[in-house]
Amino acid sequence: MSEEQISYNEVLDELKAILEDIxxxxxDVDKLATKVKRARELINxxxxxxxxxxxxVEEVIKNSSKQEVxxxxxxx
Amino acid sequence: MNVQQKTYTIFELNNEIGQILxxxxxxLVWVRGEVSGFDKQKNNRHIYFQLxxxxxxxxEVISVIPATLFNSDLRKxxxxxxxxxxxxxxxxxxxxxVLVKVDVYPPHGNYKLIIRDIDTAxxxxxxxxxxxxxIQYLKSKGLLDRxxxxxxxxxxxxxxxxxxxxxxxxxxxxxKLRESDFAFKIKFYNSSVQGEKVESEVCDALxxxxxxxxxxxxVITRGGGSKTDLSWFDNKKIAEKxxxxxxxxxxxxxxxxxxxxxxxxxxxSQQSPSAVAxxxxxxxxxxxxxxxxxxxxxxxxAQNYIRDILQELKEMETQITRESQVFLQKSKEEIDRVWTxxxxxxxxxxxxxxxxxxxxxxxxxxxxxxxxxxxxxxxTRVDGQAIKSINKVRKGKNIITIVSDGEIKSTVNLTKKLI
Numbered sequence: 001m002s003e004e005q006i007s008y009n010e011v012l013d014e015l016k017a018i019l020e021d022i023x024x025x026x027x028d029v030d031k032l033a034t035k036v037k038r039a040r041e042l043i044n045x046x047x048x049x050x051x052x053x054x055x056x057v058e059e060v061i062k063n064s065s066k067q068e069v070x071x072x073x074x075x076x
Numbered sequence: 077m078n079v080q081q082k083t084y085t086i087f088e089l090n091n092e093i094g095q096i097l098x099x100x101x102x103x104l105v106w107v108r109g110e111v112s113g114f115d116k117q118k119n120n121r122h123i124y125f126q127l128x129x130x131x132x133x134x135x136e137v138i139s140v141i142p143a144t145l146f147n148s149d150l151r152k153x154x155x156x157x158x159x160x161x162x163x164x165x166x167x168x169x170x171x172x173x174v175l176v177k178v179d180v181y182p183p184h185g186n187y188k189l190i191i192r193d194i195d196t197a198x199x200x201x202x203x204x205x206x207x208x209x210x211i212q213y214l215k216s217k218g219l220l221d222r223x224x225x226x227x228x229x230x231x232x233x234x235x236x237x238x239x240x241x242x243x244x245x246x247x248x249x250x251x252k253l254r255e256s257d258f259a260f261k262i263k264f265y266n267s268s269v270q271g272e273k274v275e276s277e278v279c280d281a282l283x284x285x286x287x288x289x290x291x292x293x294x295v296i297t298r299g300g301g302s303k304t305d306l307s308w309f310d311n312k313k314i315a316e317k318x319x320x321x322x323x324x325x326x327x328x329x330x331x332x333x334x335x336x337x338x339x340x341x342x343x344x345s346q347q348s349p350s351a352v353a354x355x356x357x358x359x360x361x362x363x364x365x366x367x368x369x370x371x372x373x374x375x376x377x378a379q380n381y382i383r384d385i386l387q388e389l390k391e392m393e394t395q396i397t398r399e400s401q402v403f404l405q406k407s408k409e410e411i412d413r414v415w416t417x418x419x420x421x422x423x424x425x426x427x428x429x430x431x432x433x434x435x436x437x438x439x440x441x442x443x444x445x446x447x448x449x450x451x452x453x454x455x456t457r458v459d460g461q462a463i464k465s466i467n468k469v470r471k472g473k474n475i476i477t478i479v480s481d482g483e484i485k486s487t488v489n490l491t492k493k494l495i
């Protein structure tokens with residue numbers, strides 16, 4: 001499954017797992033940098049997803065406002 | 077045959093019979109009986125009719141006598157009837173108690189009653205008694221309310237009209253209907269509204285309309301009249317017919333003060349023919365108004381409903397917008413927090429590793445003798461062996477003491493055991 005297909009919650013779960021490993025020091029020092037790097041990647045994915053969702057929501061609101069205006073104009 | 081015996085001429089015989097009758101009834105006498113054959117002569121100056129007696133249990137005439145009412149007596153009697161509120165005239169079928177002179181007319185050889193006066197109380201009493209008996213009968217059979225229980229159509233459009241064509245009851249009723257804007261459909265059945273034929277003709281009409289499935293209501297009308305005129309509608313057979321009909325019957329018989337048995341048993345009775353028409357027109361109008369009101373109410377309700385659900389949707393949209401923004405904000409905060417935590421735990425991770433290494437280092441350092449010497453401890457050797465006891469040296473023996481930065485050579489002077 002590519003990262004595009006992974007759901008936000010799955011990304012978040014992986015991120016939390018890394019956090020937990022680091023917090024509990026349940027990790028090899030050699031792999032720490034790799035894990036932190038992965039965590040940063042996951043955070044970027046999350047941020048992109050949030051940004052995308054926000055834009056989409058704003059787009060929907062914008063369109064709905066336009067429709068309202070159109071409706072009012074028709075009624076007038 | 078003995079021709080010497082007295083032989084009457086016709087006239088002599090009639091004359092003698094007349095004298096015998098007159099001597100038997102020298103005065104006026106009271107007679108009671110039912111009027112018959114009056115109606116067809118009622119407009120004449122003098123009226124020649126009959127008084128009759130019927131079998132008490134059957135509708136069968138058992139005795140008849142001719143009667144005459146001369147104009148002067150007729151006027152007097154009419155006056156009395158009017159004053160007693162019986163009505164303006166005598167009529168066929170009613171029972172009367174009259175003061176009569178028994179009279180014979182020899183030329184015709186017949187006898188008759190010359191009516192001189194009337195007992196109005198008797199006629200009124202008879203009418204009232206007959207009426208009361210009919211009412212009691214209908215009540216005992218449970219017929220009084222039967223037609224009233226039939227629901228009247230909301231929009232009575234097809235009307236079965238029973239009355240006399242071109243009579244007051246006919247014209248008043250139809251004119252009133254025509255004044256309205258509604259298209260009533262009239263099915264008419266011509267019937268007498270006065271006289272002996274009322275019973276049979278009204279019953280036939282009721283039978284006819286009773287079999288017509290598309291008749292919404294049956295209407296019986298008759299214009300105003302005297303009590304005796306209207307008493308034709310105090311009729312048992314008509315009442316029974318109405319009671320057993322499946323169609324509601326409306327009546328408008330006479331005027332405001334009249335209330336016949338036909339009115340009593342009908343589904344609805346109005347005070348006059350035009351009042352029945354008004355009742356029907358009002359009913360249709362009320363229905364249409366009601367429909368209009370319902371239509372307006374439905375429209376308003378629908379508009380309110382649409383407005384409410386639009387409002388609800390609008391609120392939900394606002395809520396969703398707000399909540400989605402909050403959701404995204406929280407998501408952002410959450411991952412920020414995770415990253416902060418990761419960085420913080422990384423620092424801790426390294427610190428911990430460093431601390432562990434330092435700890436190891438410290439332990440190792442503690443084991444290095446150099447470190448011990450630097451703290452002030454020293455090692456003393458004799459013959460290359462570290463001295464651990466005074467027993468290993470003697471007085472005069474050369475020893476070497478090693479300190480952190482060099483050696484001290486010395487000779488043993490004294491050994492002394494500690495305590």
